[in-house]
Amino acid sequence: MQTQSEEMPEWTHGGEFPPVSRQVPLYGRDPASGREQVWVGRVVWQARxxxxxxxxxxxxxxxxxxxxxxxxNALWKIRNELEDLERFPPPLWKVLVKGARRDVWHVGHQVSIFPGDRAEVLVPGEKVTDSVDVLEMLEPHDTPKWGLVEQQMANCAEYFGRFAPGFGAEG
Structure with a gap:
């Protein structure tokens, strides 16, 4: 496993809120060797x-x-960029965190309004009963639940489509 430097980015200096830095597992192809492997990446976020x-x-x-x-939402945007097949052909860069599970979405009012570091587990046809730490590493039993951004969106649309007639593509 490779690790990244712990230096804080320039945009975090002098901010009103302290930055948060966490290591996250990444999976993808080593740009130098072409070998697929797990990497230790780092995410830094700050409430501006x-x-x-x-x-x-x-x-x-x-x-x-x-x-x-x-x-x-910020992680989702970064993942959307990393999962762009035109920029990064398979295997994609996967961020192996609970916020990347295909059955997870940040609804907001249930568990974490701001800063949105927790997200709900959405099972179509069921009420929300569980939430996850968005940046927590996927556990081995969670790995099959990892999904692309578009799979997360489809699950969210299916979940809410069951509650609102006409929601989504059919509406």
Whole structure:
């Protein structure tokens, strides 16, 4: 496993809220050797205002940044970029955290309004009963639940489509 430097990014200096830095597991192809492997990446996020999160994810692909209204949303934007098949052909760069499970989405009002570092487990046809730490490493039994951003979106649409007639593609 490779690790990334612990230096804080320039945008975190002098912020109103303290930055948070966590190691996260990444899976993908080593740019130098072409070998698929697990890497130890690092995510840094900071609440810039009470409604805005700035996040950077560091890995063998360099640094990817995003601004979102929650930790989940900022991570989702970075994952969306890393999962772009036109930029990164398979195997994709996978961020192996609970916030990347295909059955997880940040609804907000249930568990974590701001900064959105927890997200709900959405099982279509069932009420929300569980939440996860968005940046916590996937446990071995969770690994099959990992999903692409589009799989997460489809699960979320199916979940909420059961509660709102006409929601989604059929509406």
């Amino acid at each position: 205002t009470m409604q805005e999160i700035t996040m950077a994810l560091y890995g063998p692909f360099g640094r990817r940044t995003a601004v979102g209204d929650s930790v989940f």
